[in-house]
Amino acid sequence: MTIDPADLRPAARADNQDPALFGQTPSQTVGPFFHYGLPWKGGADLVGRSDMGARPDLMPEEHYVLNLSAPTGTPAGEVIAITGRVIDGEGAPVPDAMVELWQANAAGRYRSVDDPREDVPIDPHFVGFGRAATAADGRYRFRTVLPGRVPGPGNSLQAPHVALSVFARGVVKRLATRLYFAGAEGNDEDPVLAVVPAERRETLIARRTGPDEWTLDLILQGEGETVFFDL
Amino acid sequence: MSGLVGYARDDAGAPPLLVPDYRSTVARAPRHAPIALPPTLTETTGPGGCWDRLMGPALADLTTQHAGAPLGQRIVVAGRVLDEAGRAVPDTVMEIWQANAAGRYIHAKDQWDAPHDPNFTGAGRVVTDAEGRYRFVTVRPGAYPWGNHRNAWRPAHIHLSLLGPAFATRLVTQLYFPDDPLIEIDPIANAVPLPYRQRMVARFDMDVTEPNWALGYRFDVVLKGREQTPLEEDHHDD
Numbered sequence: 022m023t024i025d026p027a028d029l030r031p032a033a034r035a036d037n038q039d040p041a042l043f044g045q046t047p048s049q050t051v052g053p054f055f056h057y058g059l060p061w062k063g064g065a066d067l068v069g070r071s072d073m074g075a076r077p078d079l080m081p082e083e084h085y086v087l088n089l090s091a092p093t094g095t096p097a098g099e100v101i102a103i104t105g106r107v108i109d110g111e112g113a114p115v116p117d118a119m120v121e122l123w124q125a126n127a128a129g130r131y132r133s134v135d136d137p138r139e140d141v142p143i144d145p146h147f148v149g150f151g152r153a154a155t156a157a158d159g160r161y162r163f164r165t166v167l168p169g170r171v172p173g174p175g176n177s178l179q180a181p182h183v184a185l186s187v188f189a190r191g192v193v194k195r196l197a198t199r200l201y202f203a204g205a206e207g208n209d210e211d212p213v214l215a216v217v218p219a220e221r222r223e224t225l226i227a228r229r230t231g232p233d234e235w236t237l238d239l240i241l242q243g244e245g246e247t248v249f250f251d252l
Numbered sequence: 253m254s255g256l257v258g259y260a261r262d263d264a265g266a267p268p269l270l271v272p273d274y275r276s277t278v279a280r281a282p283r284h285a286p287i288a289l290p291p292t293l294t295e296t297t298g299p300g301g302c303w304d305r306l307m308g309p310a311l312a313d314l315t316t317q318h319a320g321a322p323l324g325q326r327i328v329v330a331g332r333v334l335d336e337a338g339r340a341v342p343d344t345v346m347e348i349w350q351a352n353a354a355g356r357y358i359h360a361k362d363q364w365d366a367p368h369d370p371n372f373t374g375a376g377r378v379v380t381d382a383e384g385r386y387r388f389v390t391v392r393p394g395a396y397p398w399g400n401h402r403n404a405w406r407p408a409h410i411h412l413s414l415l416g417p418a419f420a421t422r423l424v425t426q427l428y429f430p431d432d433p434l435i436e437i438d439p440i441a442n443a444v445p446l447p448y449r450q451r452m453v454a455r456f457d458m459d460v461t462e463p464n465w466a467l468g469y470r471f472d473v474v475l476k477g478r479e480q481t482p483l484e485e486d487h488h489d490d
Contacts, residue, residue, distance in 0.1 A: 030458040045336060046451050046473045047265045047444040049426040050276075052411060054359040058349025058375040059413055061307055079360045084373040090306055110279040117361075123298065123419045133297035135418065148306055150299035174256070174290040184294050184419050191276025193267045193443050195424060197286075199294075213289050221284075241280045251261060251286035252295050252420040 048194035053117045055188070056080065056154055060119060063090035065153035067122075067165040068100050076154045096147035098127025098166030102234040103200065103227065106159040107187060110242030114159025118189035120239070122151040122163055124182075129169025161239075167202070173212040180207030180214070187239055196249045200237050201226045213250075221248050258291025259420040259476045260336060265448030274439040275400050291479075295420040303345040303379060303415065311376045314348075314390040322372035324353025324391035326466040329427070329454065332384040333414065336477035340384030346473070347413040348388060350374045355394030355408075364396050389466065395434055407434035407441060414473060421475045428453045429469070 051059070057080045065074030070092055077085055103122070107115040125131050130141040132148050149168075153161040165183070173179040180201055187196040201208055203226050208214060214222055224247045227237035240247050270281035289295075299306065315322055333341040351357045351374060354366035358373060374393075378386045393408045409426040416422060428435050430453055435441050441449060451474070460468025 031456065042447075042450050043338075044265055044448070044451065044474060045260075045263045045476055046423060046425050047267055047448055048423060049267075049411075049443070049452070050274075050440060051413070051424050054357040054362055055349060055411065055413075057358060057373065058411065059347055064306075080358050084358045084375075090308075093305075110281075110283075113279075115280070121422075123294070125293075131293055131297035132299065132302060133418075134301070135297045136293055148299055148302045150302065150306060171293050173292050179292060179294070182294070186419075186422060188424060189280060191274070191278075191280035193269055193271060193274070193277060193281075193440075194262075195422060196282065197419075197422075213292070216289055217287060242282055246282055246284055248284070249282055249286045251288045252259065 050190055050193050051119060051188040053190040055119060057084060060152050060154040061090060065151050065161075065163045066090070067147065067149065067151045067163065068092070068096060069164065071164070073162065073164060074151065074153045076156075092146060094146040096126065096144050096166050100164065100233060101167050102162060102164050102231070103183065103237070104160060104162040104234065105227070105237040105239060107155050107161065107189065108159060108238055108240045112243075114155075115189050115241070116155055116157045116159055118155040118159070118161070118187060120153050120155065120161040121186040121188070122153075122165065123184045124149045124165065124168040125171050127166050127169050129171045131171070170207055177210070177212040178207060180211040181205050182211075182213075185239070187241070192241070196241070196247075197252050198239065198247050198249050199225050200235075202235060203228050217248050224248050256291050256293070256296060258296060258479050259418060260479055261288070261476075263336075265444060265451055267443035267445070271439060271443040274443055291420070296418050298416060298418040298421070300343050300345070300415060300417050307345070307377065310379050312378045312388045314372070314374060314376045314388065317373055318371040320371040322352065322369050322391050324369075324394075326389065327392050328387065328389055328460050328462060328466045328468045329410070329471055330385070330387040330460045330468065331471040331473065333380045333386065333416075333473045333475065334384055335475055339477070340380075340382070341417060341475055342380055342382045342384055344380040344384070344417070344475075345415040346378050346380070346386055348376045348378070348390070348410055350390065350393045350410045351396060353391050353394050355396030366394070366396065392429070392467075400439060405434050405438075407432045407438050412473065414475065416475045423473070423475060425473070426452060427471050430455055
């Protein structure tokens with residue numbers, strides 16, 4: 022009797038028919054050791070070409086396989102720095118967090134096929150996505166351009182803002198938030214700020230700490246806890 | 253932008269943020285519930301398609317990044333990235349990182365007393381094709397102890413980070429291996445309620461396995477899908 026090689030395999034599992042098995046893949050923590058797999062050199066510099074964003078001090082240089090990002094030119098708009106610390110519920114800085122940034126260009130256009138507006142131009146020198154690992158003191162830092170305003174629900178117009186995600190050891194699911202700019206046009210009628218309780222809105226508004234620098238601490242828990250969004 | 257179709261919110265398999273058995277969540281989980289917001293262009297757009305400019309080329313084979321072959325069992329992991337309706341999600345960046353076969357990361361903060369492998373970094377990047385498929389080659393990672401509680405060990409796992417089509421679909425997760433007895437006692441895996449934990453477990457697959465070369469595992473990742481387009485309201489004329 023010969024054995025058909027096709028029979029020499031485990032029985033198929035009907036994973037895709039079981040609703041417990043087919044559905045959104047659950048989120049898990051990024052853990053403390055993501056620095057050689059995720060942040061890359063230049064990942065936090067959306068304007069130029071610098072080492073910002075990575076922590077090459079945390080791994081041998083020969084293992085640093087990810088590239089320095091390669092901007093094609095200088096994007097239009099006002100160049101700014103966005104910085105702040107990630108703080109936990111005990112007031113301690115979080116040195117193993119990763120902050121991601123997603124924003125529109127200076128004209129208020131997202132670099133995405135899902136932004137259908139043909140009347141607002143894509144900036145060929147600006148993607149609008151950045152990634153920064155926090156330093157030992159919990160500080161993150163981006164260099165980018167001040168975003169333009171983009172439409173909101175109905176006929177509303179959103180105030181200038183960047184979307185942020187916070188990942189860290191002990192954060193099981195990324196925390197989505199926004200950063201607005203103190204004194205910017207449109208903050209008072211922004212449709213997203215409007216759904217945030219008034220007493221917590223300040224946790225989303227960066228203050229100016231230099232001629233071209235804005236600062237906002239991201240507080241994971243407790244007094245002054247940052248508003249996070251359910252997307 | 254009225255009528256903008258957003259993405260579904262988390263389904264029943266999503267873990268809570270505070271998981272007391274996973275000690276690091278205690279001071280890092282927000283106390284306030286997250287606030288729901290209407291979908292805007294900020295949430296429905298994302299940097300998909302810009303990965304090569306942002307991060308450089310794909311690095312899908314983790315076993316050929318150094319002069320020699322890494323130690324451990326070579327494996328192939330392949331699958332598809334889908335949305336909740338089972339539709340392929342193309343052009344999705346999947347970044348991966350993992351410990352070596354002995355269970356040690358090259359990271360300077362990893363002090364576990366297991367050997368480094370000079371031929372293994374453990375980081376890679378793959379991109380899904382038009383049918384949402386991906387494939388990478390690596391070695392099976394080892395389990396390792398951690399400081400969460402007495403005799404705590406992490407199951408073997410590979411970290412996965414997916415950019416997906418939109419800010420709303422961003423996902424970081426972990427892939428576990430079938431028949432690993434550590435999964436059911438691991439506080440991080442256990443943050444996900446049963447039976448949904450099985451969504452994070454790859455399955456052994458002879459169709460991915462390559463003769464005389466590598467064992468194969470299949471792992472499909474499911475991202476949030478689009479919400480249904482609101483139906484036009486009926487206008488009843490009496």
